[in-house]
Amino acid sequence: MDETPNDRALANNPLKWIKNLFEEPLVLATYDKDTEEFDPFSGQMVTHKKGEYKLNSDGTYYTEKLNGRSLAGKQVVSNTDLLTIDGSTLNKYDFFDSDSLDKSVVSTILKTAATVTPLFLGGPVSQIYSGLLIARELSKTLPMLYGMTTSLFGNESEPEFLNTLAGYGEKFTGGVSEYGSQHTFSFEQFGKLLGDVATQWGQQRLIANTVSKLRNSNGIMERAYANAKIEHDTQLAKALNAAKSGQMPE
């Protein structure tokens, strides 16, 4: 039997969920090209279009490993969607879960709050959080960066390990519900926008501050201040000496 996302849910199998954090990214199984195959339900040959979801013998979506394929057209299974079992009582209160048909207003508010809260905890927490988000976002752009660099010179390939890294980035990114993905002006999308703006603010500030630190901006000011103090003391001493030796005009 092909594995469904629920088989790896934290509430269902905690060990498997933890193991899944480090394993190759999972995607919902889709057809990679137009495929004609026998349909056991209708008993006829059916043509499946590229990108169409595959169904298991129970008639539900199942997952497969990314195996270094491009992420275009693939839906990576997010770890935050695997906390509870879909349809369970606990799932109703799991505000991180976004792989359902829709998402409630309360759930959206709680998820947005949880997304931005680490930014306001101060100290190293917000910096570590922003740093992790930067790593996540950059990993997703790697295939694009590689493509930008090489395809201009005629290389059309996409390295598998970069696709896998991008898959890891997607794996740690929360999704949106079916309703949210089809309605740009929904409350869920508004909450996501708020969360994105706040977290991107944190990421931008961290990058700007890191560049300043690497270029030792604080040290430059401190050194200039120290040099000014030395200059002051030197000139003051000179003036005192001049006054003591009677060279200073009254």
Add this chain to the structure above:
Amino acid sequence: MRILDIVKKGGGNWTNDSFGKAALAKFMPAAEALVHRNSRLGADAALAYMALVSNYDVYNTMLERGATHKDASIVSLMSTVGMYGVDKYLHLGEMFFDDLED
């Protein structure tokens, strides 16, 4: 007496006397200019990062819709450069950088 005045000033906050002001004027403007340049560099890096991560969707959507890697790469590269240029020269997306405020 003049000497006493100088000593009194030297014993207080050194930045307030005339020697201190002259010394600060000699060293601080160059340092401040350098720090401002560093802040500008940091802001540019942040804007480049934002332009890059914002165009990841452009690249993937183009591939999804059947574009070749080359076409998707060229369009996302142009889009990234364009977004960076707009953000930088129209000073959009810089409102978070207090250090750049004059």
